[in-house]
Amino acid sequence: AQTVTQSQPEMSVQEAETVTLSCTYDTSENNYYLFWYKQPPSRQMILVIRQEAYKQQNATENRFSVNFQKAAKSFSLKISDSQLGDTAMYFCAYLGGSEKLVFGKGTKLTVNP
Amino acid sequence: KAGVTQTPRYLIKTRGQQVTLSCSPISGHRSVSWYQQTPGQGLQFLFEYFSETQRNKGNFPGRFSGRQFSNSRSEMNVSTLELGDSALYLCASSLEAYFSFEQYFGPGTRLTVT
Numbered sequence: 001a002q003t004v005t006q007s008q009p010e011m012s013v014q015e016a017e018t019v020t021l022s023c024t025y026d027t028s029e030n031n032y033y034l035f036w037y038k039q040p041p042s043r044q045m046i047l048v049i050r051q052e053a054y055k056q057q058n059a060t061e062n063r064f065s066v067n068f069q070k071a072a073k074s075f076s077l078k079i080s081d082s083q084l085g086d087t088a089m090y091f092c093a094y095l096g097g098s099e100k101l102v103f104g105k106g107t108k109l110t111v112n113p
Numbered sequence: 114k115a116g117v118t119q120t121p122r123y124l125i126k127t128r129g130q131q132v133t134l135s136c137s138p139i140s141g142h143r144s145v146s147w148y149q150q151t152p153g154q155g156l157q158f159l160f161e162y163f164s165e166t167q168r169n170k171g172n173f174p175g176r177f178s179g180r181q182f183s184n185s186r187s188e189m190n191v192s193t194l195e196l197g198d199s200a201l202y203l204c205a206s207s208l209e210a211y212f213s214f215e216q217y218f219g220p221g222t223r224l225t226v227t
Contacts (some may be wrong), residue, residue, distance in 0.1 A: 034136075037218075042220070043221050044116075044218060045203065045205075047217075050215070086219070093156075098169070100158040100161075100169055101155075101156075101216070102158070103156035104155070106155065
């Protein structure tokens with residue numbers, strides 16, 4: 001079964017700085033999707049960014065970008081110019097042939113003013 | 114367009130009782146998935162419904178069940194509640210039952226079992 005590991009339970013960053021959240025996964029599949037979800041204190045989970053494994057180019061969405069290393073099974077999220085509204089739990093998730101999203105335990109990110 | 118709605122938002126039940134949670138997907142979305150979120154186990158996939166049929170199921174006991182109606186609204190039911198069922202239950206909808214489509218999450222139902 002696939003597993004997703006987020007090794008940083010908590011992180012903090014100063015406003016306007018850059019922070020990188022780590023995620024590693026274990027799979028024997030070749031085709032899959034990886035996601036970063038954000039869950040603010042209000043609890044509504046929203047998709048931040050998505051990466052298809054067959055695409056070599058790293059996905060980017062405004063201030064959010066990923067570093068996808070397929071061979072290393074690593075999928076880190078970089079947040080540039082951090083804002084107070086980025087404070088949230090961040091979940092890395094894997095979706096493969098089983099079509100069941102597998103989540104990591106999450107990283108609690110706090111952006112300090 | 115209205116987002117995914119879940120009712121009720123909060124619920125307190127007693128061990129042994131049963132509970133039904135409701136999820137209304139975004140208009141036009143045909144797939145609804147359910148997840149359980151607890152501090153210990155994190156987020157775990159419960160099941161997915163598409164066109165009134167269960168397409169996929171996670172590793173949960175048979176006490177957890179669900180259904181989907183013709184208007185794509187979905188309900189999940191937990192019978193014989195246990196203390197360990199206390200959790201945030203999240204529902205997510207997507208256009209189709211294929212993983213190339215983004216899932217949109219609802220605010221969740223916080224279930225407390227005493």
